[in-house]
Amino acid sequence: MDLTMDANIAVLGKESVGKSALTVRLLTRRFIGEYGDIQSVYSHSLAVDGREITLNIWDSPYSQDFCVETSLFAKKVRWADGYVLVYSICDRASFNTVCRLVHAIKSARDYLDAGKAPIIIVGNKRDLHHRRTVPSEEGRLLALKTDCPFYEVSAAENYHGVLMVFHGLVGRMRDAKPHAKRPLGFRGIVKSMSAVFTRRRMDSF
Numbered sequence: 001m002d003l004t005m006d007a008n009i010a011v012l013g014k015e016s017v018g019k020s021a022l023t024v025r026l027l028t029r030r031f032i033g034e035y036g037d038i039q040s041v042y043s044h045s046l047a048v049d050g051r052e053i054t055l056n057i058w059d060s061p062y063s064q065d066f067c068v069e070t071s072l073f074a075k076k077v078r079w080a081d082g083y084v085l086v087y088s089i090c091d092r093a094s095f096n097t098v099c100r101l102v103h104a105i106k107s108a109r110d111y112l113d114a115g116k117a118p119i120i121i122v123g124n125k126r127d128l129h130h131r132r133t134v135p136s137e138e139g140r141l142l143a144l145k146t147d148c149p150f151y152e153v154s155a156a157e158n159y160h161g162v163l164m165v166f167h168g169l170v171g172r173m174r175d176a177k178p179h180a181k182r183p184l185g186f187r188g189i190v191k192s193m194s195a196v197f198t199r200r201r202m203d204s205f
């Protein structure tokens, strides 16, 4: 991948796992607590190995519709150069969802001939360790089995860990085979922003 170009990143996971919190942490370095459920694509520049790369980050609510022909999920697979799959360490069902997502993305990528866009697995809410229901080992094991990097972070407490997730993904993207993306009308819609308060509705997708 040419690091002077944009890279599209889809942030996926069950509701309330902290997808928006992670995205907003990366963009603003802040944790603001409540994020609503607006679908958004954010544009953010990141310096990696002395070069600047613009990340278009699609943060959207979870849907169980994995249809490779018609679903929003299929659109994301055609669009994305990389994926951040998020679960909460306090929510076992959200971990199961990430397990399903890894396999669904891999199958859809093959079906749509969408290259080998890398997947990162993230266990969020590490600060809530007293409510943990998913041991770190399970996250690591899933990562090992599926050949995906794994991170445990707290969007609430730590910017650096979140930054490492996106750095790790960009690092993997450099090695991945790029795919020819179908235009989805995103050009001109994605808007650079420095704060969450300017994010745009994506209902038209």
Ligand SMILES: Nc1nc2c(ncn2[C@@H]2O[C@H](COP(=O)(O)OP(=O)(O)OP(=O)(O)O)[C@@H](O)[C@H]2O)c(=O)[nH]1
Pocket (backbone or CB within 6 Å): 013, 014, 015, 016, 017, 018, 019, 020, 021, 022, 032, 033, 034, 035, 036, 037, 038, 060, 061, 062, 124, 125, 126, 127, 128, 153, 154, 155, 156, 157
């Ligand atoms: N303690 C703690 N709470 C978090 C963390 N990340 C997110 N939250 C909280 O979890 C709730 C859900 O966070 P969101 O970022 O809205 O989650 P989401 O995955 O985008 O949710 P949907 O929009 O429903 O898909 C909010 O109340 C956040 O404040 C974290 O690292 N630690």
